[in-house]
Amino acid sequence: MKSLVLLLSVFFIGSTFSQEEAYPQEKLYQVSPHWKVGDQRKVHTDISSKVIYDGVMVSNQRTIYDVNLRVLSTNDQFLLHYSSFDRLPSVLSSSEDGSENTTSMKIHALLREAEVEIAKSDLKIQVNKETGVALEIKNGLEVSKKVEHSTRKELRAWAANEKMSEKDLLNMEIEFGKRFEAMYPKIQQTILDKTSLIFSPYNIAFPMNSSMEREVMTRDITAASKSDTLFPAIMKIESIEVNDKMIVKTSLDYDKAFLLEQLKKSYNKLENVKPSEVSIIEKEEILFNLNTTWIHHHTTNLYFEIPGMKTLTKSSVTFL
Numbered sequence: 001m002k003s004l005v006l007l008l009s010v011f012f013i014g015s016t017f018s019q020e021e022a023y024p025q026e027k028l029y030q031v032s033p034h035w036k037v038g039d040q041r042k043v044h045t046d047i048s049s050k051v052i053y054d055g056v057m058v059s060n061q062r063t064i065y066d067v068n069l070r071v072l073s074t075n076d077q078f079l080l081h082y083s084s085f086d087r088l089p090s091v092l093s094s095s096e097d098g099s100e101n102t103t104s105m106k107i108h109a110l111l112r113e114a115e116v117e118i119a120k121s122d123l124k125i126q127v128n129k130e131t132g133v134a135l136e137i138k139n140g141l142e143v144s145k146k147v148e149h150s151t152r153k154e155l156r157a158w159a160a161n162e163k164m165s166e167k168d169l170l171n172m173e174i175e176f177g178k179r180f181e182a183m184y185p186k187i188q189q190t191i192l193d194k195t196s197l198i199f200s201p202y203n204i205a206f207p208m209n210s211s212m213e214r215e216v217m218t219r220d221i222t223a224a225s226k227s228d229t230l231f232p233a234i235m236k237i238e239s240i241e242v243n244d245k246m247i248v249k250t251s252l253d254y255d256k257a258f259l260l261e262q263l264k265k266s267y268n269k270l271e272n273v274k275p276s277e278v279s280i281i282e283k284e285e286i287l288f289n290l291n292t293t294w295i296h297h298h299t300t301n302l303y304f305e306i307p308g309m310k311t312l313t314k315s316s317v318t319f320l
Contacts, residue, residue: 028205029239031246032130034293035078039071041294042320043198052310067198077135078127082195088119091186103168106158107176111183114151118143118187125195132199134192144184152176198317201286201298204237206248211238218252229262231255245296246288254280263306270306279305295319 044066051059065086073079092111124138137143155176159169214237217230232255239248256275264270281303287296295317302313 027207029208030205031202031288031290031293033078033127033132033199033202035071035074037071037074039292039294041069043067043069044318044320045198045316047313047315049313050311054308067194072124074129077129079138080125080127080195082123082125082191083120085120087116088187088190088194090115091183091190103164103172104175107155107172107179110151110155110176111179113154114147114180115183115187117147117150118184119191121147123191125192127195127199130202132196132202134195134199137188137191140184140188148180151180199295201248201288201295204248204250204286206237206239206250209240211236216252231262232258241290244290246290248286248288250284252282254282256280260306269308273307277307279303 044064046062046064048062049059050057050061065084067082067084067086070081071078072081090112092108092115121143123140123143125134126136126138127134152173155172156169159172164172214235216233216235218233218235219230234253235250236253237248237250239246241247256278259280260270260273260275260278264273282301284298284300286298288294289296296319298315298317300313300315302311304311
């Protein structure tokens with residue numbers, strides 16, 4: 001085994017899962033990032049989800065995006081250069097009653113362009129050295145002010161072309177300012193969440209070159225339940241070191257009776273369904289490079305089926 005003094009953080013079990021009762025302490029390991037200034041990675045993410053009701057595909061979604069990363073600094077926390085040309089999901093919402101006027105609709109369109117521009121900007125993101133959690137966009141204010149300035153210029157040019165009065169122009173700028181101010185923190189949080197998700201494997205604790213099972217309480221990842229209830233499950237986690245690579249695999253075996261009982265609270269048509277008719281498989285695999293501590297590959301697969309409904313979700317994150 002390679003020396004793990006610098007590569008792995010050793011700690012006693014403190015699982016990120018909530019637990020119903022205490023268990024004997026066990027020595028687990030967690031890979032922490034030990035990146036170097038100048039390290040570069042292209043992260044390719046592919047997420048797909050299918051939902052089938054009564055044999056009919058009602059949802060078939062797929063999201064593919066790339067993120068380019070470069071380590072700028074390793075002082076205190078990591079500072080990463082982040083760039084991506086992929087569109088983020090919009091954080092904007094239209095008028096609920098559909099009564100937006102021409103000016104408001106123009107503002108909405110320009111704000112969407114601003115969203116895209118911010119997401120495509122060269123960002124500097126601070127990342128926690130131990131967990132890979134994205135903490136802050138260090139140049140976020142600079143980027144937002146630059147995009148807001150250029151968007152305001154475009155809005156004023158449109159207003160001039162529309163021969164808008166000074167009063168209407170002032171009201172328009174006030175509305176734009178309020179909506180931009182409300183929008184930016186949401187964009188920033190979306191980017192931070194997206195970055196943290198990429199590095200989430202650094203939060204996985206595992207036994208060294210062995211396996212273990214543990215009772216846990218975890219979120220309902222089927223998204224079929226409409227509550228925030230924690231669900232009991234048996235988590236199995238195992239790891240093996242092969243040629244300077246660390247392979248970590250996890251799987252969750254849910255308490256089907258409990259899961260079904262929660263689903264019945266939201267869906268009356270499941271009243272006669274039995275736990276034996278529920279099928280759910282959730283698996284995750286992570287491959288770390290122990291020489292660099294960079295993640296190489298991270299995949300998750302979920303298969304969930306009850307009479308009349310089937311959900312298949314897959315995600316793949318590759319560091320190139």
